[in-house]
Amino acid sequence: MAESDEKRPKVRLETRLLTRLAHGGRDDALCGPFVNPPVVHASTVLFDSVDAMRPGGQRYSYGRRGTPTTEALEMAMSELEGAAGTVLCPSGLGAISTALLALLSSGDHLLMADNVYDPSRHVATTVLARLGVETTFFDPRIGGGIAALIRPNTRVVYVESPGSLTFEIADIPAIAAAAHAAGALVVTDNTWATPYYCPTLALGADVTLLAATKYIGGHSDIMLGTISATEAVFGRIHDAHGALGLCVGPDDIYLGLRGLRTLGVRLAHHQRSGLAVARHLEGRAEVARVLHPALSGHPDHALWKRDMSGASGLFGVVLDGWSREKTSAFLEALELFSLGYSWGGFESLAIPTHMHRTATTWAAEGPLIRLHVGLEDTEDLVADLDAAFARVGNLA
Ligand SMILES: Cc1ncc(COP(=O)(O)O)c(C=O)c1O
Numbered sequence: 001m002a003e004s005d006e007k008r009p010k011v012r013l014e015t016r017l018l019t020r021l022a023h024g025g026r027d028d029a030l031c032g033p034f035v036n037p038p039v040v041h042a043s044t045v046l047f048d049s050v051d052a053m054r055p056g057g058q059r060y061s062y063g064r065r066g067t068p069t070t071e072a073l074e075m076a077m078s079e080l081e082g083a084a085g086t087v088l089c090p091s092g093l094g095a096i097s098t099a100l101l102a103l104l105s106s107g108d109h110l111l112m113a114d115n116v117y118d119p120s121r122h123v124a125t126t127v128l129a130r131l132g133v134e135t136t137f138f139d140p141r142i143g144g145g146i147a148a149l150i151r152p153n154t155r156v157v158y159v160e161s162p163g164s165l166t167f168e169i170a171d172i173p174a175i176a177a178a179a180h181a182a183g184a185l186v187v188t189d190n191t192w193a194t195p196y197y198c199p200t201l202a203l204g205a206d207v208t209l210l211a212a213t214k215y216i217g218g219h220s221d222i223m224l225g226t227i228s229a230t231e232a233v234f235g236r237i238h239d240a241h242g243a244l245g246l247c248v249g250p251d252d253i254y255l256g257l258r259g260l261r262t263l264g265v266r267l268a269h270h271q272r273s274g275l276a277v278a279r280h281l282e283g284r285a286e287v288a289r290v291l292h293p294a295l296s297g298h299p300d301h302a303l304w305k306r307d308m309s310g311a312s313g314l315f316g317v318v319l320d321g322w323s324r325e326k327t328s329a330f331l332e333a334l335e336l337f338s339l340g341y342s343w344g345g346f347e348s349l350a351i352p353t354h355m356h357r358t359a360t361t362w363a364a365e366g367p368l369i370r371l372h373v374g375l376e377d378t379e380d381l382v383a384d385l386d387a388a389f390a391r392v393g394n395l396a
Contacts, residue, residue, distance in 0.1 A: 013079065013082055017080065017195075017196055017264065018264045020076075020079045020080050021076075021080065021196070021260060021261055021262075021263055021264050022261060023079075024075060024076030024077070024078075024079035024080055024260070025037075025071070025072040025073060025074070025075035025076030025077075025079065025257065026072070026076075027072075027075070029068075030068045030071055030072045030075075031068075031072070036254075036257075036258075037068050037069050037071075037072040037254075037257070038068055038069065039069055039250045039251060039253075039254045040067035040068055040069045040250055041250055042060075042063035042067050042250075043062070043063040043064075044062075044063070045058075045060050045061055045062055045063065063247070064245060064247045065242070067250065069250045069253050069254055069257075070088060070247075070248070070250075070253055072253075072257055073086075073088060073226075073253050073256055073257045073260070074086040074087065074088060076257060076260055077226050077228055077260070078228060080195045080196070080260070081195045081199070081201055081208060081228040082195075082199060082201055082202060083201055083208070083228035083229055083230065083234070084229060084230055084231040084234040085228070085229065085234040085237075085238060086226055086227065086228040086229075087226070087227050087237060087238060087241040087246070088212075088224065088225070088226055088246075088247070088248045088253060088256075089224070089225035089226070089227065089241070089246050089248065090223060090224070090225065090246060090247075090248050091211070091213060091223040091224065091225050092189075092191060092209070092210065092211020092212065092213050092214070092223075092224075092225040093119050093120075093123075093211070093225070094225050094246065095209040095210065095211070095225030095226060095227045096117075096119070096120050096123060096189065096209060096225070097123045097127065098225075098227060098237070098240060098241055098244060098246060099187055099207050099209050099227050099237060100123060100124070100128060100133075100156065100158070100187070101127075101128075101240055101244070102236050102237045102239070102240030102241070103155060103156050103185055103187070103207070103233075103236060103237075104128060104131075104133045104155055104156055105131075105132075105133070105155075106131055106132030106133065107132055107133075107153060108132075108133050108134075108153055108154075108155040108156075109133070109134050109135075109136065109151050109153045109154040109155065110124060110128065110133055110134070110135045110136070110154070110155070110156050110157075110158060111135075111136055111137075111138055111146065111149055111150070111154055111156070111157045111158065111184075112124055112135050112136070112137050112138070112157075112158045113137070113138060113139075113140040113158065113159045113160060113161075113163065113170060114137040114138060114139060114140055114357050114358065114359040114360045115140040115160065115163030115165065115166050115168055115357075115360075116158070116159075116160045116163065116189065117160060117163075117164055117165075117189065118356050120158070120160065120189065121137070121356065124158075136149055136359075137357075137358050137359035138359055139359060139360045140159070140160075140161075140163055140166075140168040140170055140360075141168055141170075141171075141299075141300070142175070143170075143171035143174040143175065144171070144174040144175070144177065144178050146174075146175050146178045146179065147178040147181070147182070150178065150179065150182040150184060154179075154182060154184045155184055155185065156184060156185050156186075156187055157175055157179045157184055157185070157186050157187070158186075158187045158188075158189075159172065159175060159186070159187075159188050159189070160188070160189040160191075160192075161188060161189075161190070161192075161193075161198075161200075162192055162193075162293050162300070162304075164191065164192055164314065164343075164370075165316065165353050165355065165368070165370060166291060166316060166355065166362055166368075167291040167292065167293055167298070167300075167315060167316055168299075168300055169293050169300035169303040169304050169307070169308075170188075170303075171303055172186070172188065172200055172203040172204055172205060172307060173203050173204050173307070175204075176203065176204025176205060176206075177204065180204070185206040185207065185233060186204060186205045186206050186207070187205065187206070187207040187208070187209065188200040188205040188207070188208045188209070189209055189210075189211075190208050190209070190210055191209075191210050191211040191214050191215070191344075192312055192314060193308050193310070193311070193312060194210065194215050194216070194263065194267065194312070195208070195210075195228075196263055196264055196267055196310070197267065197271075197308050197309050197310035197311065197312070198307060198308040198309070201228070201229075201230060203307055206229060206230050206232070206233045207227060207228070207229040207230075207233055207237060208227075208228050208229070209225065209226060209227045209228070210225065210226045211224075211225055211344075212224035212225055212226050212256050212259075213225070213342065213344070214342065214343055214344025214345075215259075215263060215266070215267060215270075215312060215344040216256055216259050216260050216263060216344075217255060217256055217259045217344070217345075218259040218262065218263065218266055218344060218345060218346065219255070219259060219345055219346060220342065220344075220345030220346070220347060221255060222252040222255045222256060222259075223252065224248060224252055224253070224256045227241070266346075266375065267310060267312060268310075269375055270312050270313030270373060270374070270375070271294070271310050271311050271312065271313065272378075273313065273373050273375075273376075273378040273381065274292070274311065274312065274313035274314070274315060274373040275292070275294055275295070275311065276378045276382070277371070277373050277378065277381055277382060277385070278290045278292040278294075278295055278315055279295070280382050280385070281317055281385065282295065282297075284389065285320075286319060286320055286322070286389055287317055287318065287319060287320060288318040288319065288320035288321075288364070288365035288366055289317075289318040289364070289365065290315060290316070290317055290318075291315055291316035291317070291318070291368075292311070292315035292316075293308075293311065294310075294311035312344070313343070313372055313373035313374065314343045314344075314370065314371070314372050314373075315370070315371060315373075316353065316368050316369070316370050316371075317368070317369050317370075317371060318364045318365055318366055318367070318368050319366045319367050319368075319369065320365050320366050321365060321366045322366045322367055323395075323396060324352075324367060325395070325396075326392055326395045326396065327352055327367045327369065328352065329391075329392045329395055330369075330388050330389070330391075330392045331350050331351075331352060331369065331388075333387070333388035333391040333392055334350055334384055334385070334388045335384055335387075335388075336348055336376055336380060336381055336384040337349060337350040337371065337381070337384060337385070338350070339351065343370075343372035344372070345372075345374065346374050346375040347372075347374040347375075347376075348371070348372055348373055348374035348376055348381055349371070349372040349374070350369060350370070350371050350372070351369065351370050352367065352368075352369055353368045353369060353370050355368070
C-alpha cells in the first residue's frame with residue numbers, strides 16, 4: 001500500500017509534550033484546511049474500482065477499520081506516548097482485556113500486581129483463567145525481585161503504577177529488565193500519571209494502556225480506552241483489536257481528542273490543587289495517612305520523583321480509627337466533592353474504598369477513602385472538607 005501510506009501523517013516525536021498535545025494527529029490528510037478532523041459517522045466506505053477493493057487497496061475500507069477521526073486520535077496518542085501505534089477501545093477495561101488477550105495464550109503465565117484496579121484482576125481470574133492462562137499476583141513494590149516469580153511460560157508482567165486505590169509506585173525499569181531478560185513483556189496501566197507525566201514505554205514497558213475515560217476525556221462524558229505499543233509488539237495488539245471487532249463511536253473519539261488538547265494544562269491544575277488538599281489533610285488530626293506519591297513522606301516518593309514528572313489529582317486518605325458509619329457520614333456531608341466512581345474529570349469526587357488483595361496484606365489505621373481533586377478553586381475544596389469534618393466531629 002505504498003501509495004496511500006505516503007499520504008499518512010507521520011508521528012512527530014521531536015517536540016516536547018505540550019506541543020505534541022496541541023499538534024498531535026493534525027495533518028492535512030486528516031483535517032484538510034480545518035484545525036480539527038471531521039467527525040466521520042461511517043460503516044460503509046465506497047470504492048472507485050474493484051481493484052481498489054483488494055486488501056490495502058484504499059486507505060479507508062470499512063467504518064470499523066478506521067476513519068479520519070479514528071486516525072487523528074490514534075496518531076495524537078502515539079505521538080504523546082512515543083509509540084509505534086495506538087488502537088482505541090470502547091473503555092479502559094476494554095483496553096485492559098484486549099491487551100491481555102492479544103499477548104496471552106493457553107498455557108501461558110501472567111504476573112499481575114496485587115494493587116491493580118479490581119476489574120483488571122477479574123479479567124485475569126475469570127476470562128483468562130477459563131482460556132488456560134494462569135495468573136500469579138505479586139507485591140507491587142517487588143521491583144527487580146519479580147525475577148524470582150518468572151517462570152519459563154511467563155509471557156506478561158502487568159503493573160498499574162501507582163495503584164489507583166493504595167498508590168504504590170512500581171519500579172518499572174527494574175521490572176522491565178527482569179521481564180525482558182526472561183523473554184516476557186511488560187504492560188502498564190498508566191491512567192493515573194498519563195504519558196504526560198510518566199513515559200512508561202521509555203521506562204521499559206512494551207505496551208501501555210489508558211482509561212482515556214479519565215484524564216484524556218477530562219469531562220466525565222465519554223468511555224474510551226487506548227493501547228499503545230512499541231514497534232516489536234504493536235502488530236499483535238493491532239491484530240487482536242481487529243479480530244475482536246472493537247471500535248469506538250466517532251463522537252466519543254472526537255471528545256477524547258478534544259480533551260487531549262488541554263490535558264497538560266488541566267493536569268497542572270489537578271497536580272497543584274491535589275497536592276495542596278493532600279498537604280492540608282496531612283495536617284488534620286482525624287487523618288492517619290495521606291497516600292499521595294508526590295508527598296515527601298510517601299514510601300515510594302523517591303521512585304515517583306525518579307520516574308514521573310508530575311502527579312494527577314487522585315489520592316487516598318486513611319481516617320484514623322473511624323467507624324464505617326462515621327466515614328459514610330463524612331462522605332455524605334461533602335458538598336463540592338460528589339460521590340461517584342471514576343475520576344479524571346473537572347469535578348471533585350470522593351468514594352469509600354475496599355481492598356481486594358491475595359499476594360499481600362494492606363493494613364491501615366482506619367477506613368480508606370479516595371479523593372479526586374478536580375478543577376474547582378482549591379480553597380473552596382479545603383473549606384468543603386473542613387466543613388464535613390466539623391459536621392461529623394461528634395460521631396463515634
Ligand atoms: C486504573 C484504572 N484503569 C482502568 C479503568 C477502567 O476504565 P473504564 O472505566 O474506562 O473502563 C479504571 C476505571 O476506574 C481505572 O481506575
